[in-house]
Amino acid sequence: MASISLVVVKRVKPLPSWVAPLLSFTLGIAVATVLLWIVTLGRTDPIVVLASIGRALAMPQLLLKNFALLTIVGIGLLVSFKASVFNIGGEGQFYFAIIAATWIALFSGVGAIAIINKVLMLVVGVLLAGFWALIAALPRGFLGIDEVPVTLLMNYIAYYIVDYLVFNPWREPKYKYPRTPTIPEESWFIRIPGTTGTIELILLTVVVMAGIWYLMNNTRLGLAINVMGSNPNVLRVVGINPSLIVVSSLVISGMIVGIAGVSYLAGEAHLITIPAEACTPMLGYTGILVAWLSMLRIAYVPVAAYIVSALINAGINIQIAGAGKASVVDVFIGTILLIYSISVIFTEYSVKIIVKR
Amino acid sequence: MNAKLLAGLFITLLVIVGVAAFYAGSIYAGGVVVGEAKTWTPPEKVKAAWIYVGPVGDFGWTYAHDVARRVVATLFSDWLETTYVERVDENKIAEVIDNLVTQGYNVIFATSFEHMEKTYEKAEQYPNVMFFHCSGYMRRPNMATYFADLYQVYYLNGLIAGALTKTGHIGYVAAHRIPEVVRHINAFAIGAKEVGEQLGKDIKVHVIEIGDWFNPEKAKSAAMLLYTQYNIDVIAFTEDSTAIIEYAQEVTEKYLRGEVDRPLYVFSHYSPGYVYGPDAVVSGQLVRWEVIYIDILAKIKAGVYTPYNLEDVDYWYLLNTGAVDLGAHIYKNGSVMHINPKFIPMLKGIEVTDKLTGEKVSVYELVARRYEMFKSAPLLGPLQLTATTHQYESIDKINIPPIDPASPDPQSQVDYYTGTVFEPFTGPLRGYNITNPSQEVIIPAGKRLTHDDLWTMDWFLSCVNYVGKP
Numbered sequence: 001m002a003s004i005s006l007v008v009v010k011r012v013k014p015l016p017s018w019v020a021p022l023l024s025f026t027l028g029i030a031v032a033t034v035l036l037w038i039v040t041l042g043r044t045d046p047i048v049v050l051a052s053i054g055r056a057l058a059m060p061q062l063l064l065k066n067f068a069l070l071t072i073v074g075i076g077l078l079v080s081f082k083a084s085v086f087n088i089g090g091e092g093q094f095y096f097a098i099i100a101a102t103w104i105a106l107f108s109g110v111g112a113i114a115i116i117n118k119v120l121m122l123v124v125g126v127l128l129a130g131f132w133a134l135i136a137a138l139p140r141g142f143l144g145i146d147e148v149p150v151t152l153l154m155n156y157i158a159y160y161i162v163d164y165l166v167f168n169p170w171r172e173p174k175y176k177y178p179r180t181p182t183i184p185e186e187s188w189f190i191r192i193p194g195t196t197g198t199i200e201l202i203l204l205t206v207v208v209m210a211g212i213w214y215l216m217n218n219t220r221l222g223l224a225i226n227v228m229g230s231n232p233n234v235l236r237v238v239g240i241n242p243s244l245i246v247v248s249s250l251v252i253s254g255m256i257v258g259i260a261g262v263s264y265l266a267g268e269a270h271l272i273t274i275p276a277e278a279c280t281p282m283l284g285y286t287g288i289l290v291a292w293l294s295m296l297r298i299a300y301v302p303v304a305a306y307i308v309s310a311l312i313n314a315g316i317n318i319q320i321a322g323a324g325k326a327s328v329v330d331v332f333i334g335t336i337l338l339i340y341s342i343s344v345i346f347t348e349y350s351v352k353i354i355v356k357r
Numbered sequence: 358m359n360a361k362l363l364a365g366l367f368i369t370l371l372v373i374v375g376v377a378a379f380y381a382g383s384i385y386a387g388g389v390v391v392g393e394a395k396t397w398t399p400p401e402k403v404k405a406a407w408i409y410v411g412p413v414g415d416f417g418w419t420y421a422h423d424v425a426r427r428v429v430a431t432l433f434s435d436w437l438e439t440t441y442v443e444r445v446d447e448n449k450i451a452e453v454i455d456n457l458v459t460q461g462y463n464v465i466f467a468t469s470f471e472h473m474e475k476t477y478e479k480a481e482q483y484p485n486v487m488f489f490h491c492s493g494y495m496r497r498p499n500m501a502t503y504f505a506d507l508y509q510v511y512y513l514n515g516l517i518a519g520a521l522t523k524t525g526h527i528g529y530v531a532a533h534r535i536p537e538v539v540r541h542i543n544a545f546a547i548g549a550k551e552v553g554e555q556l557g558k559d560i561k562v563h564v565i566e567i568g569d570w571f572n573p574e575k576a577k578s579a580a581m582l583l584y585t586q587y588n589i590d591v592i593a594f595t596e597d598s599t600a601i602i603e604y605a606q607e608v609t610e611k612y613l614r615g616e617v618d619r620p621l622y623v624f625s626h627y628s629p630g631y632v633y634g635p636d637a638v639v640s641g642q643l644v645r646w647e648v649i650y651i652d653i654l655a656k657i658k659a660g661v662y663t664p665y666n667l668e669d670v671d672y673w674y675l676l677n678t679g680a681v682d683l684g685a686h687i688y689k690n691g692s693v694m695h696i697n698p699k700f701i702p703m704l705k706g707i708e709v710t711d712k713l714t715g716e717k718v719s720v721y722e723l724v725a726r727r728y729e730m731f732k733s734a735p736l737l738g739p740l741q742l743t744a745t746t747h748q749y750e751s752i753d754k755i756n757i758p759p760i761d762p763a764s765p766d767p768q769s770q771v772d773y774y775t776g777t778v779f780e781p782f783t784g785p786l787r788g789y790n791i792t793n794p795s796q797e798v799i800i801p802a803g804k805r806l807t808h809d810d811l812w813t814m815d816w817f818l819s820c821v822n823y824v825g826k827p
Binding site for chain 1 (some may be wrong): 405412429440441442443446447448449451452453455456457459460462470471474533534535536568569791792813815
């Protein structure tokens, strides 16, 4: 009797960390292309799909906005992931920042005053986003209530609050369409000609990257967050309350995502449309992918953000080329994340097939 | 391989490609002509792209636009190339337009109201691309607006609804409470009242606003709520799926089997919905966007429309143009089923007075007469193309001065109708302001509402009951 068994062995030396992301991008694109070709019975031409992705990758001027926003969101989520706190609530924090910034721009009376308006939009937006994260952070930190369902469900609460505000008190008065009025042009971020990005957005991206890099590498809090992810008991030993670290990582994470929210409103959307749950650019969720693909390293977040934003753009190009529908891009992103999740296991473990006689 | 090296290589590559693409893009995207003499040669090949808010399979608004796209693509196949991008909402439209322009599309149709501001911004950015925005009001030298409006058709549907309802309660499921939909609800209510009151019914139109253009579930549950709670037996709607038709068919089948006390008759919206409810669909609104698209594209090809002269181009097409029609079905040979034959005997049997002539006619005859009046308005068509001539549409008739006042020549004694002979939105009408229901709106007898009145309508007729969101 021969028996075959699969044995999972921990690798003595893990594979280099770039293997998993690289493998998931290349293999993910290949698998998704073949998958689409099969399920559409050959109507989705793989060559057109690959050409669209290539074209998108080669057009940074069209990707700038998504690239920068995804970088900010990715960095923000990374801060919480580092502490093993899984902030799935990026969408809610994003929208709370938008609520605050919209209020400042439209109803506070300072909307048209240069500099003050943008500074206030950012400050209040970031604070409100942090507050929204705090609501999930406190029960996680002090009661140990799992943050994943809490932050996820709070996204929907945020969506519905936005829907209520825009449908009722904030509805634009001229045409009564369910959206807010356009925020004053003085509060718009300044577009970089020929690109989709804005000057403020690029500055914020650089500041966020540098700031978080400094925080994580040169401060006590950053160190504690890093340690929290691997062994919270160490913190107790050195006299740091792990609860506080959990709370601060989630709140900082939310605040950074809030920066992306304000930038999205002031640089791109200029008004809120509802239903938010359908009109959202989904950056809070896509940012999770970016953070994971960066292997939680700040320097790689922009790389992952660039590729993901290229894929989003490729989805549009695939439609323009007549090769597929709007959902094509979801297939790509889903496949890449799936392959990443699988391959990341194999960087630390190997599988051996043993045949016994 | 060293990870840092890899990342470094990648970033260097990006910068190089980026700079190259940036310059390629900025050369392509134009700005080339700015400041120079604006001479324009119509493009050899027109590359037109349609941007849709819904899926092309919605069998409503987007489907109708895409049918029209396929009509022009087939008709003008020797010089027109088309594509479309579907499910584009406000957060995606800027990127979609950027990609289209980069790929050389020189005519872009944005087909939803919420595309307006972003399309306008992009039109500013790409001054050599022609933009056409459906249903909005923002225009510039390279951005025109167009719309095919259904209010006359809703009025005709209303006449039929007023005859069919037994309870006097009529439902309306609205996507949004915007002037376009408000206008349609009011026109429908005016028609229903005109016939219903003559038959001794107290007409009430109950409106639920679902807040979505395409949402079959919400639409169906709103219709269900109206049927079960508000005692309605006829319904019309503005939503882009067939959900309400299918629900009405279900109810009407039950009624025919004797399981419920009243049917639910329905007017199909936008696309020919008769096939989804052969027992319940009475009539409906049809649209032929191709009437407008053919006109626009032919004028682009001929060099009439250029990126410098679209500022006043504003199509406001009604029944007279054929861009909209009364009906729920189109037969294979292209002819229209205006009213479901199942309902014709009933409508021929109900007698009312034509308030224009005082004659006793059947409801069927009344609908036919009004339809004819809307259809034949020979002077109206040319006025409906530009923002500067809409003001003349509401002048019902003019008389020309005689050559010799002493003995007026025959033509000087004839009425020249610039608009339609009959206009549903003519006073006396009574209503209330939507945002402030205590504020009464009174349209004095004989006053015809103008294009601008219709375009910004923010009041409901007094027989309209706004139920709210479900």
